[in-house]
Amino acid sequence: RKMQLPHAINFMFDEILPKLPHGNGGLISASKITPYVSRTDQHILRWKLPYEKTIDFRLRIVTFPMTEDSDGEYDGWISKHEIELLAHHGDKDQ
Numbered sequence: 001r002k003m004q005l006p007h008a009i010n011f012m013f014d015e016i017l018p019k020l021p022h023g024n025g026g027l028i029s030a031s032k033i034t035p036y037v038s039r040t041d042q043h044i045l046r047w048k049l050p051y052e053k054t055i056d057f058r059l060r061i062v063t064f065p066m067t068e069d070s071d072g073e074y075d076g077w078i079s080k081h082e083i084e085l086l087a088h089h090g091d092k093d094q
Contacts, residue, residue: 025052060084 004012017024026048034043048054062082066074 055087058086060086 004016012027026046029045029047030041031043034041037043060083062084064081068074
């Protein structure tokens with residue numbers, strides 16, 4: 001994606017966003033002088049429409065059983081796995 005300067009916000013809403021083939025999931029305003037931080041970054045501002053708000057979850061695979069097929073090959077995707085669904089709370093849930 002091409003980055004735009006902050007003063008181009010009207011350009012973003014009038015020209016760029018209406019032409020996106022996939023729609024708009026929100027805008028991110030990032031600092032030019034702070035380094036990139038994965039996960040929660042206190043130096044960026046995210047904006048989403050109220051109906052586009054999301055909650056981040058993390059899946060933890062507890063068991064990944066391997067099943068032997070008739071050819072003696074092992075496949076882990078045809079077995080029943082045990083997973084945990086965890087709510088992600090930024091850097092608190094590592």
